[in-house]
Amino acid sequence: MSMLSRLNFLLLLLLNYKKRYIATFLLSSGLIAILASVLFLSSSIQEELMSTLENQADFTVQHYKSGHLLNTPEKWVEEYLDIPGVSKVQGRIYGTHYYEPKEQHFMLVGLDMYDVQIVKGMQKLINTLDIEKFLERKNMIIGSGVKDFFDKYHYRKYYIFRPPDRTKEKVYIYKEFPKGSDLLTNDMIVMDMPLARKILGIEKGYVSDIVIELSNPDEYQKVYEKLIVSHFDTRIITKKDIAKHYTKLFNYKGGVFMALYIFAIVTFLLLLYQRYSMVESLDLKEIVILRSTGWSIEQIISFKLVENFIVVLSAYLIGVILAYIYVFFLDAPLLRDIFLGSANLSIHPQFMPYIKPLDLLILFGIFVLPFLLAVVIPVWKLCVKDMSEMIR
């Protein structure tokens, strides 16, 4: 029999005996869909964070003394500007505002509206603003998480901050951050720098930290060394450090899930093994017929393996498609909380469709291949049974 006619025969068999495989097929596609959504979600978030990292400064210098994070002296800005290879240095003002009754944190960021921002996301925001109008009175721009929160507690037009010097600061809501930037701006409040400085209680001559941009990325190592020796009470965070931290974090989250998942797979495979070991009359009949029409045992074994392979492969495809719909069209309800954390303001991000080829390979490897291995022995056992005994 030629390859093609054999395949045709196989598909006919599969169509005729749908019942035999329906349970395996459904269970397999469900299992694949779960793991696939975790992997897709994790790489999508990771990719988004990495792409925003591109816009970050090359170095961030913090004042770190005896294990405490302190405000950074502003005069360091001038010092760092003297290092050759450094193109731009900027002091930043930011901090968290804590809303005690509900135990919520907001990220408060102060921007110097007339300066060019190193962090490019912020620069984009400023470019869309009418600065004169924004600075007319005390205004702020808020993220969608903050907006929801303010609406809930009836701060529709303004919010009153209480700075550490016991005064009151009434700040008006100017506008919201655009949708789609939720992952980063969800709990963010942006306002003018002097105002933020007052609300956060940062004295004159100090900033929260200092960001540094290089003119030539190849001088990274040299500048890094100079930064280290410039002051001994600093903590220097590099772009690479952050990227590595993200990779570690997502590897960890995905990996823990996967380690647990392997047990589920093993259980499923054991079930599968059991199911195949219990010889059904239908299977027996089929094999007897095939053998009496002159098929060799070897042919039947590979035929059966291909049959199983087709079933599990279609389950794989269906599972991946289901996961794609779940993550990128429905934005992964429930599952996203594991990755994004739901303790603070709730986030409703839209995940951008992004699939790593390695993820598809991992899915294939963790399910399709063990599946094949699990059916090898039962199929063999079935095929080598004594013919005369089987007919009886």
Add this chain to the structure above:
Amino acid sequence: MNEILISPQVSLELFLSSLVLLFLSFALYHTLYILLRYDKNATNALQYELEKRSLLTTTIIKVALLISIFLFILFVLSIDTLAELIPGAMCGAGVVNSGIYGSLLIALKFIVIVLAIFWIQVDEEDQKAKGFPYFSLKMYLYIFLYLLIALSWFLELNFFMSLSVEEPVLCCSNLYTSQTTSFMLGMSIEEIVVAFYITYLFILLATYLKKKVFLSLLSILFLYLSYITIVYFFSTYIYELPTHKCPYCILAKEYYFIGYFIYGVLVMANYYVLYGVVFSFKEHTKSKIITAYTLFVVLVSFKYIYYFLSNNLFL
């Protein structure tokens, strides 16, 4: 807990290879059972049963081979992503060098794939021929293959455990040394390249004259020579960078995955030699050996000659 072990690719790699080893052990038990009771001349029921048992080994090996090839690709891809985590590593080569037995492991995986393809071929020949002429060869070869796979499993476990995310690796600085190193018998790299081409010509000659012993010795020599020349000579032309001496980056996307073709053709060439040496040396085997080796030489030399023609000088 080691952060490397928990990353999805690595845990999958270890899970699958352990599963394969488990099934191969099962097949090993059957193989030993058969070897102890096998009698070529007997025609009783036991011998028929043994034949059926041997089918299991065949089936498991086929599936295991499929998985090994898959795992090899996964291994290459996953150590590339691990390079992000390991300080100082710029690509997979750095990761391979930072763990213990890294290069040995890759070589072993390579050998296992060639041997597994060969085993399946032996099995087919055995089924076709009358009276199972290669039966014991097949069985002993399986035991050898099993030992190799078990060894590579053990090395892989050790390799991943030895990777550290804290210690920086020397990575490419090892490969980037400018000093001239001597390889074989104190020959310089230019002399090795000449030896590489001469060996290729001798292989063609030996294939044409069907000298089996000569051919097998030459092919082993050629394998070694091609590794050295690819790393220290031909790869620099593929990267167009005289300091980039890396057997690994040619597998990357930047170089159009040319490495998979180069190594794939080398696998096929060695496999055909193995096939020709063990089984009858037919005309089509001869042409296959010649084609595979020629294709390999063309693939590695193409960039080198192209570079010379377009720039009129060597790197």
